[in-house]
Amino acid sequence: MEERNGVDRGFIEELTVSVSWRQMETGLMANSASGMAVHDECKMKFLELKAKRSYRFIVFKIEEKIQQVVVEKLGEPTDSYEDLSASLPPNECRYAVYDFDFTTEENCQKSKIFFIAWSPDASRVRSKMLYASSKDRFRRELDGVQVEVQATDPSEMSFDIVKERAL
Numbered sequence: 001m002e003e004r005n006g007v008d009r010g011f012i013e014e015l016t017v018s019v020s021w022r023q024m025e026t027g028l029m030a031n032s033a034s035g036m037a038v039h040d041e042c043k044m045k046f047l048e049l050k051a052k053r054s055y056r057f058i059v060f061k062i063e064e065k066i067q068q069v070v071v072e073k074l075g076e077p078t079d080s081y082e083d084l085s086a087s088l089p090p091n092e093c094r095y096a097v098y099d100f101d102f103t104t105e106e107n108c109q110k111s112k113i114f115f116i117a118w119s120p121d122a123s124r125v126r127s128k129m130l131y132a133s134s135k136d137r138f139r140r141e142l143d144g145v146q147v148e149v150q151a152t153d154p155s156e157m158s159f160d161i162v163k164e165r166a167l
Helices: 009-026 040-052 081-087 125-141 159-166
Strands: 028-030 037-039 057-063 068-075 094-103 109-118 147-151
Touching: 037 040, 037 125, 040 057, 040 068, 040 094, 040 125, 057 081, 057 125, 068 081, 081 094, 081 159, 094 125, 094 159, 109 125, 109 159, 147 159
Parallel strands: 037 068, 109 147
Antiparallel strands: 028 037, 057 068, 057 094, 094 109
16 A cells, blocks of 8 residues: 555545546536536537437537536527527527538538537626636537637627638
8 A cells, every 4th residue: 555645545546536437427527627517418419410410509508506518409400590599698608509501602512510609798707707718628529510600799600600601
């Protein structure tokens, strides 16, 4: 039994394994930058959007009380970009992904998945900081995002901007 600074090394290793197992059991992964966890449902719904095209968009919210990113709203496959825009609150931050279908100049049907970081000017400073510090880590959990848009006001994420960024 090896001790370092009066602490049993075996105990520390056992504690570390126990904490890691608890995170796996609850479906949470901590975001090292902000301490934020990402619930497995976020990744599962994103995979359904990407692979099965079950949703047009997903809006994600950080539940500050439980320090976790959760799914707030799922857009039906028939929903429009305007439906996504209307789902983003005017004074609260959110993340969203949007499956954008378009036709190229060569008349080919294509699709790109957008990640939108919505941080309106009217939102609380604390909320803006929390979403900003969690964004990169959360986005990496969503493997397959092709374009990122950061917006503080609806004009910065207009349909024309999304269309332009897709081409």
